[in-house]
Structure formats: structure tokens, C-alpha cells
Amino acid sequence: MDRASLHPARSRWIELWNGKQALGWDHHGTPVFKFRWAPGGLATRRQLRAMRMCPGGQEPYALLVWRNGKRWAWLYRLDLAKPSRTASPAQLNALDKAMAARRTCGRCHQEQTYCIPTSDGRCIDCMDAASYPTAA
Ligand SMILES: [Zn+2]
Structure with missing residues (x-):
């Protein structure tokens, strides 16, 4: 029995995505998948x-490799992923x-x-109006 088959990572991913074939495991026991072969439920950061x-703070779950290993990316679990801090609809x-x-004039x-310049808080029209004597 080889080392990889004993590794807990193996049973872990087989449990979740039974039947899908990983290329192998890296020296940390991380499953390595070929491009397009990664099981559903995993996604790259991109x-x-x-x-x-x-x-969302999770460790990479698997490794994705393509172009004969020249390119690679970490795979993360979708079920542990969180809405992006920079792009959530609420934010x-x-x-x-x-x-x-910032675009709303403090006067009109x-x-x-x-x-609007934060130092002044007025739109350009208001600044212009204020710098000329009013007709009335
Ligand atoms: Zn204004």
C-alpha cells in the first residue's frame, strides 16, 4: 500500500466526491487534479x-494543475467560501x-x-454663486 492511499486527505475527498479521479497527492497529502477534472464543489481563487x-480563511483543499504542471492553482471548497469582503452587495x-x-453639495x-471638495462641501455652481455678488 502506497503512502498516498493511507493519507487522511484521500478518504476525505473520496467521501465528498466519490468516484472522481485525482492525479495524485503532493507531499503534504493535498489531492492534485488535472484541469477540468476537479470535482464539483471546488473552485480556484479566481x-x-x-x-x-x-x-474565507480556509486552507486550500486541493491543487489544480494544467499545462503538464507548468500552471497550477489552489482549489478551495465552495461550501466554506464566504461572500467577498470587497464586493458583497451590501458593501x-x-x-x-x-x-x-461625496457628490452631494452641502448647500444646494x-x-x-x-x-465635491471635502474642504468646502459645496458644488462648483454654489462656489461660483457665492463668489459673485447676488443681483437681488
Ligand atoms: Zn451646490
Whole structure:
């Protein structure tokens, strides 16, 4: 019996994705999959990001290799992945609000297409209006 077949990682992934064939295991016992051969339920960091997810602190679960091992990427478990901190809908919404606040004039309360200088807080129209004597 070879070393890999004794490793706990083997039974671990067989349990989850029974039947799928790994290429082998690296020296840490991490299952290594060929491109397109990785079981469902695993994704690379790039794939996670495309889904607006991040690994969420989990250790890489398996290794994906392609181009005869010249390229490789860690695979993470989707069930442990978390919504990305930088792109969750709630935070995008909050970011939008923050940007809208930065574009809103403190005097006329119009939202402008540009960011209002924080030192002044007024839109350019208001600054212009204030720098000329009013007709009335
Ligand atoms: Zn204004």
C-alpha cells in the first residue's frame, strides 16, 4: 500500500466526491487534479472572485494543475467560501452611498457628477454663486 492511499486527505475527498479521479497527492497529502477534472464543489481563487466569493480563511483543499504542471492553482471548497469582503452587495451599496454623499453639495443638496471638495462641501455652481455678488 502506497503512502498516498493511507493519507487522511484521500478518504476525505473520496467521501465528498466519490468516484472522481485525482492525479495524485503532493507531499503534504493535498489531492492534485488535472484541469477540468476537479470535482464539483471546488473552485480556484479566481473562480471564487468571479462569483464574488473569497476563500474565507480556509486552507486550500486541493491543487489544480494544467499545462503538464507548468500552471497550477489552489482549489478551495465552495461550501466554506464566504461572500467577498470587497464586493458583497451590501458593501457595494454602502460604497455607492458613500460616493453619492461625496457628490452631494452641502448647500444646494444636488448630487453632482463629480466629487465635491471635502474642504468646502459645496458644488462648483454654489462656489461660483457665492463668489459673485447676488443681483437681488
Ligand atoms: Zn451646490
